[in-house]
Structures are given as C-alpha cells and as structure tokens.
Amino acid sequence: MEKPLTPIGTFKTLLNPFQSTATQKDKVVTAEEAVRMIRDNDTVAFGGFAGVGACEEIAAALERCFLDTGAPRDLTLMFAVATGPGNDSNLGLNHLAHEGLLKRIIGGHWGLAPKIQRLAVENKVVAYNLPQGIISHMYRNIASGKAGIFSDVGLGTFVDPRNGGGKLNERTTREIVRLMDIDGEEYLFYKTFPVNVAVIRGTTADTNGNITMEKEALTLESLSIAMAARNSGGLVIAQVERVAQAGTLNSRQVKIPGILVDGVVVARPENHWQTFGEIYNPSFSGEVAVPMNAIPPMDLTCRKIIARRAAFEIKPNCVVNLGIGVPEGVASVANEEKILDFMTMTAEPGVIGGLPAGGINFGAAVNAAALIDQPYQFDFYNGGGVDVAFLGMAEADREGNVNVSRFGSKLAGAGGFINISQNSKKVVFMGTFTAGGMTYAVEDGRLTIQKEGRFRKFVDHVCHITFSGPYGARSKRKILYITERCVFELGDRGPELTEIAPGIDLEKDILAHMDFMPVVREPLKQMDDRIFFPSRMALKDDLLNISPEDRIIYDPASDTLFANLAGYSVKSIHDVKAVENTISGLISPLGRKVQAIGNYDQFVIDPDLIDPYSAMQQSLQSHYFSRVSRYTTSAFLRMKLGDALEKRGVAPHIFESPEEAHAFLKN
Incomplete structure (x- = not known):
C-alpha cells in the first residue's frame, strides 16, 4: 500500500538549515x-x-x-x-x-x-x-x-x-x-x-x-x-x-x-548550460535579435508536407501554439513563406512571439516578444486564448481519440497536450499516416507510397486517451487530423475523410491501412498542389487575400467597429468601394454613430487611389463614426495617409501602436 504524502509543516520549526545564525545572511x-x-x-x-x-x-x-x-x-x-x-x-x-x-x-x-x-x-x-x-x-x-x-x-x-x-x-x-x-x-x-x-x-x-x-x-x-x-x-x-x-x-x-x-x-x-543543446544562445534570452532569414528551409519530406498543409489553417493575427515533434515544422514553413509577422507563435512554457525552437531546445524561442511564467501561459490557454493549436498525433481511433502519451514501454506523458487540445479554438493534429519504415517519393507534384509503414496509426481503439474525440466533437470546434496523404475532420461520427493528396489511391493507400471505415465526405477534395512542389507556396498572398467582410466587424459590447486592414491592398476603386460598402452595411442599420479603430500595418495603396480612399473615409466619418483612431508601424504610411485625410478636413489620429489608438478612444 502507498504511504500518505508527507504532512505539511515538517520543517516549520527549523531555522534555515544551511547556515548558522551567525552567517544566516549568506545563503x-x-x-x-x-x-x-x-x-x-x-x-x-x-x-x-x-x-x-x-x-x-x-x-x-x-x-x-x-x-x-x-x-x-x-x-x-x-x-x-x-x-x-x-x-x-x-x-x-x-x-x-x-x-x-x-x-x-x-x-x-x-x-x-x-x-x-x-x-x-x-x-x-x-x-x-x-x-x-x-x-x-x-x-x-x-x-x-x-x-x-x-x-x-x-x-x-x-x-x-x-x-x-x-x-x-x-x-x-x-x-x-x-x-x-x-x-x-x-x-x-x-x-x-x-x-x-x-x-x-x-x-x-x-x-x-x-x-x-x-x-x-x-x-x-x-x-x-x-x-x-x-x-x-x-x-x-x-x-x-x-x-x-x-x-x-x-x-x-x-x-x-x-x-x-x-x-x-x-x-x-x-x-549550467542554457539548454542541453546550447551553452548560451542570446536570442533565447532576449539579449539580441537574430536575422530570421538565416534559418534554412526544410527539405520536401513528409514532415514538411504535413507542416505545409497545416499552415493553411493559419489566419492573420491569430495566436498559435506549436507542439513538439512534427508540429515544429509549422514554424519553419511560416518563416520560409514570410508570414511569421502575421501571427503570434507561442509555446506552453511561457514563450510569446518569435520563432519557437525545436529539438532539444524545444520550449525556447528565437526573438521572442515576451516571456511569461508558465502558470500564466496556461491561464491564457485554458481560457481559450489560442486560436489554432498544432499538436502531434501518434495514433487516432474511430471516435477521434488521439494518443500521444503512452505506447507499451514508452511513456511520453501528456505534457500540455490535454490543456491545449481541449481549449484551443481550432486544433490540428499532425503525424504520418503509418509508422515504421514507410518510404515514399514526391515527384512532379504527386506523392507515391513506395513501401508502407509496419504500424497502423488509425486504429480501432487507442491504448491511451490523451485527447477525447467525443468530448472534442461536442465542443463544435474545428478539429483536423493531417497526414502526408490525407486530411480528416472530426465530426459527430468520428474522423471524416475530407482531402486526399495527388497521386494517392483512396482504397490502396488509405482505407486498406485503417482499422475502421471513416466517413468519406463527398466531394472528396484534393490537397493543394503547391504543397507537393519544392518551390515556395506563396502562402503570404493567400493569407492577405481576405475579403473586407472578414476583416471588418462591429462589436456591440464596446459599441466599436474594428477594421483589420493589415496587409490589405487597395489596387482599384473596387477595393475602396468594398471597404465602404462593408462598413455602411454594418453601421447603417444601427441608425447612429459608433467609434471605430483601424489597423493599417502593412497596408498598401496605389498612389492614384489615395484621394478616393480619403474621400471615402471622410464620408464614413461624417455618417457613421463618432470617433476614429488608426494605427500602423509605418511612419511613411502615417504621413501619407494623414496628409490626405487632413486635406479632406478629417483629423487623421494615426498612431504607431494599437495601445495608443485604443487609449485615444478611451479619452
């Protein structure tokens, strides 16, 4: 039988046992x-x-x-x-x-x-x-x-x-x-x-x-x-x-x-090495920031294919968590695609921003924006602060349960996996379709399985439930299972097959190597061709090609319109009208003016359209806005847009940081 845990107060009556009272100050x-x-x-x-x-x-x-x-x-x-x-x-x-x-x-x-x-x-x-x-x-x-x-x-x-x-x-x-x-x-x-x-x-x-x-x-x-x-x-x-x-x-x-x-x-x-892999890396501790373009891209392997497909789940300004192992590749892909600036990467020990490190350095980050204590990071995670989590997947079953914690004599433990998978707004599980000696080829944008792995990973019942599929399904969150050859999404009846890689045969390469028959959604989509070519995917263009309807929202609780125009390109009068129509459609039914705040980071506008854009802003402010503030880190854009608005008799109120812009609205 187990003995009870040591009772509290064992040492309460002791003086500091390391020093005599004469030298108690020197510890x-x-x-x-x-x-x-x-x-x-x-x-x-x-x-x-x-x-x-x-x-x-x-x-x-x-x-x-x-x-x-x-x-x-x-x-x-x-x-x-x-x-x-x-x-x-x-x-x-x-x-x-x-x-x-x-x-x-x-x-x-x-x-x-x-x-x-x-x-x-x-x-x-x-x-x-x-x-x-x-x-x-x-x-x-x-x-x-x-x-x-x-x-x-x-x-x-x-x-x-x-x-x-x-x-x-x-x-x-x-x-x-x-x-x-x-x-x-x-x-x-x-x-x-x-x-x-x-x-x-x-x-x-x-x-x-x-x-x-x-x-x-x-x-x-x-x-x-x-x-x-x-x-x-x-x-x-x-x-x-x-x-x-x-x-x-x-x-x-x-x-x-x-x-x-x-x-x-x-x-x-x-x-006292900083990590078991680094004696001291000053970019881990925030002493210096290193150039991110010095980080080499990954080779086009299964890990990169999985990471590339996962990267399509990133949206601008989202907060991301990366797990250890295969999910580490998402950071490398994001860096290669030049989209790190459009999201905030995090890791559970307290890293916010920068590029999370991998391997034996996992948990640290290059050029982190902030470093907080781990309990506070889990407060943030448990409360739903993560927009999308990328986590490992050692095996999954017919109910959507995932195991990453134990396999026979190997005991990895749950780590932060349970906290993160249960509470993130979107969860992406990542891993190869089979394990143990699988060989493959990626040629001309097609994936060919040359030799199948010895171990199935989509099994009837996982041996350890680290993520509960039924619990996750009840939450109605988007939960994906991404492999190199196909993608599943969790539904009410378990994992549903939604995408298949080019070159992969549904029966021979997927269904024949599963212990259960998944729901196959019709039509079954093909994974994006760009994933399977060695060149960059131009994911930045996709990330920024977001309609004004998805960028602009009205929050009734704060009675504020939020316009996320970060990376928005105004290339035609149609782009100007799209912003105007979206805002008027949201505010006009209210029958009153509201306050507004606009994010103009990496906003791009054709010089010939500055005047029509400022005229549109003047019209919106006179009809719909009681107060407006804007922000961008670009001094040139603050000057250019500010001058155009002032010529229209509109106070620009363009600040360098979101904190200044929000503070202006509160004053």
Whole structure:
C-alpha cells in the first residue's frame, strides 16, 4: 500500500538549515551541503523544461549522495516537464532514476527522461501522469493553501477517474483525481499536497538569495514552486551560475525574492548550460535579435508536407501554439513563406512571439516578444486564448481519440497536450499516416507510397486517451487530423475523410491501412498542389487575400467597429468601394454613430487611389463614426495617409501602436 504524502509543516520549526545564525545572511552553499538537507519521504519538486533550464548540479549531487550513503530514500518526485536529453545519458532527471531513491513520481511530460519512464513502466515506483498545466497551477494552489484544483481539463482522457485517473501502473492505487458534479456540470478535482523541497534555477543570486534570470531561456513556474515549498514549511534550493553582493541586483529583474530561498548553489559551467543543446544562445534570452532569414528551409519530406498543409489553417493575427515533434515544422514553413509577422507563435512554457525552437531546445524561442511564467501561459490557454493549436498525433481511433502519451514501454506523458487540445479554438493534429519504415517519393507534384509503414496509426481503439474525440466533437470546434496523404475532420461520427493528396489511391493507400471505415465526405477534395512542389507556396498572398467582410466587424459590447486592414491592398476603386460598402452595411442599420479603430500595418495603396480612399473615409466619418483612431508601424504610411485625410478636413489620429489608438478612444 502507498504511504500518505508527507504532512505539511515538517520543517516549520527549523531555522534555515544551511547556515548558522551567525552567517544566516549568506545563503551560498555547495550542492553536496544542499542535498544533505533533503530527508527521507520528502516531496521534491524540480523546475526545468525538457532540454531547457536543467538543475544539473543539484540533480547530480543528489544522485551521488544516495549512491554513497543510501540517503535520502523514498522521495516523491514532482515535475511539470522532466528535464533530460531524450536518451539514457546521465543528465537531467535521469540522475534520480534509482530504486530506493524514489518511491513516487507525479509528472506532466516524461518524454526526455527515459530512465524515469522505465521506473514507472516496470512498476518500480508509484507513478501518476497529470496534465502539465494542472501541475503548474497546482504549485500556485499549494502556495496559497488551497485543497486542490477544480478543472474540466482532463475530462474523457486517461486522467479522468473513469479511465484510470492518471495512474500509470499496478503499483499505483491511491486516487488523486476525483470526478465531481457542480451545478450539473462535470469537473475533475486534483488534490494538492505539501512540497517539502523546491529545486529551481536562475542566472544570478545575491548573498541574500534574491534570484534573477537574465540569461535563462524560460522562467517557467519557478516562483510558484518556491512559494509552494516555502508555504509548506519546506526548503528552496536555487542553482545559479554566479553570485552578486547583497543589495546590488536590480529589483525589477529579481524573479525569486530572497525571502523564499534557503540555499544558493553555484553550478560549474558544464552543469549550467542554457539548454542541453546550447551553452548560451542570446536570442533565447532576449539579449539580441537574430536575422530570421538565416534559418534554412526544410527539405520536401513528409514532415514538411504535413507542416505545409497545416499552415493553411493559419489566419492573420491569430495566436498559435506549436507542439513538439512534427508540429515544429509549422514554424519553419511560416518563416520560409514570410508570414511569421502575421501571427503570434507561442509555446506552453511561457514563450510569446518569435520563432519557437525545436529539438532539444524545444520550449525556447528565437526573438521572442515576451516571456511569461508558465502558470500564466496556461491561464491564457485554458481560457481559450489560442486560436489554432498544432499538436502531434501518434495514433487516432474511430471516435477521434488521439494518443500521444503512452505506447507499451514508452511513456511520453501528456505534457500540455490535454490543456491545449481541449481549449484551443481550432486544433490540428499532425503525424504520418503509418509508422515504421514507410518510404515514399514526391515527384512532379504527386506523392507515391513506395513501401508502407509496419504500424497502423488509425486504429480501432487507442491504448491511451490523451485527447477525447467525443468530448472534442461536442465542443463544435474545428478539429483536423493531417497526414502526408490525407486530411480528416472530426465530426459527430468520428474522423471524416475530407482531402486526399495527388497521386494517392483512396482504397490502396488509405482505407486498406485503417482499422475502421471513416466517413468519406463527398466531394472528396484534393490537397493543394503547391504543397507537393519544392518551390515556395506563396502562402503570404493567400493569407492577405481576405475579403473586407472578414476583416471588418462591429462589436456591440464596446459599441466599436474594428477594421483589420493589415496587409490589405487597395489596387482599384473596387477595393475602396468594398471597404465602404462593408462598413455602411454594418453601421447603417444601427441608425447612429459608433467609434471605430483601424489597423493599417502593412497596408498598401496605389498612389492614384489615395484621394478616393480619403474621400471615402471622410464620408464614413461624417455618417457613421463618432470617433476614429488608426494605427500602423509605418511612419511613411502615417504621413501619407494623414496628409490626405487632413486635406479632406478629417483629423487623421494615426498612431504607431494599437495601445495608443485604443487609449485615444478611451479619452
């Protein structure tokens, strides 16, 4: 039987155990001194994200301490994303994969620490897999003394108690997830528990324990982990690369205040790489911005074909999430097609904007616009902030369920997949049609399957439900399954075949390799020919060729008309009239004037049409607008359009940023 989790307050009566009262202000200790304060049966939470921000010095010291002394024993290890290189190298949380050292593991994504995976798969530890976003939020709730988290995240998946409750093996019997009914709606309740030791990482610490993160690629949930341990009466150990004198750090840069930190460990340089793939990349930490045209395009492989078809689901000004693996290719395609400026890429550990990195650097981003703590990113995700999510697909079944978390002896874990797939406005699952040795050729715009893969991926029932098809279908969101040879869309009866690649035979190449018969929509469309040629697809032209009806909306709640004219090209008088007719059609029925705001970023207008366009704007303002503001980053366009409007007696009110334009309307 499982022992209960360590009760709260274990260390509450202790002074800081790392220092005597005479030297209590100086919190710098060795890694060996730090790990000796971890006790048997402690719950230890480790920060880090896959190959990014590993607390390598402390993990290695904890392993040595256990192998040399046999202590500490029977720890509960907790992580949102396990750090590791993705192989059996003795790096990241692989250091802790010893029987006796660990008795329980509660983790979100396990994929980069195979040795930890095996402890769970071989039934050597009690093991749970919970959604990454739930774990990152759990730290916050532990810190604030809450009993748990109520959430719909995980309903219908393997985390749902009706499907196993996140338990990963026979040794795991205790329920930590409950199904509850609140006002007739189903929710999952994730019970919290004390954190006795937090292991986090930063760049610089002062001798009082204040931590900055100026060279870190991610800030993650480090603050929440530290607060959780502190308010559980536990200890906080921080790994850094350098120490500063107390009182010399910029207070605005301090991410972890010293009142939360008990011990500071200065890592050796080889144990404090920015990621397992980069000693230090200044574009990951925002120190410099690198030219994006230096990134080479992908070769025309199955991965690129899938990424290209997925890129057609991008719309201007959308917020995008990219999963690990095949979905990483969407960023490369977007960069090659010069459309990165028309969307905001994000990744779940807190990256907003820029180009998300791939491989062992996944989670970081080149030239990010902002970097926020992971729990806040999942607040945004859970609330529906992502317009389109591109996620992996290891296998799918007749109900539309998707598995990316477990296959026999391989335990990747759900990571943020459940949060993102359940709450994004549109979801695109991506993966090859079969796996295991498939060979193919792409010639003259046609795809030919030369040898089929050994393993089917469209099966009767997935072995682990990471995404619930029935739950997703009830949401009425657009949910696609994109492969190199065909596209499915989730309907009420499961995946429905909607598109087929040129050169592919429906019976021989698709239906013959599925365990179930999908609905085949008529007419069955052909995937866009451009996907299968090596040249660029000119996707930018498609992205910007949006009708005024789709660009201009009226919001009754704010009584404001929004005109998204970013990238709009005015090449004829017809384009001028189209804008005018759309706006008058929206506002004229109201019988009154409203305020309006226009986005003119990358707006293009023929010089001969500036006068008719400004005349149209004058007419609209006199009939329909009480107040108007406009914005564009182009100083030339602000001057050109502003002069034309002023000649018509119209105050241009053209600003450089949307914030200034919105502020003008509020004044």
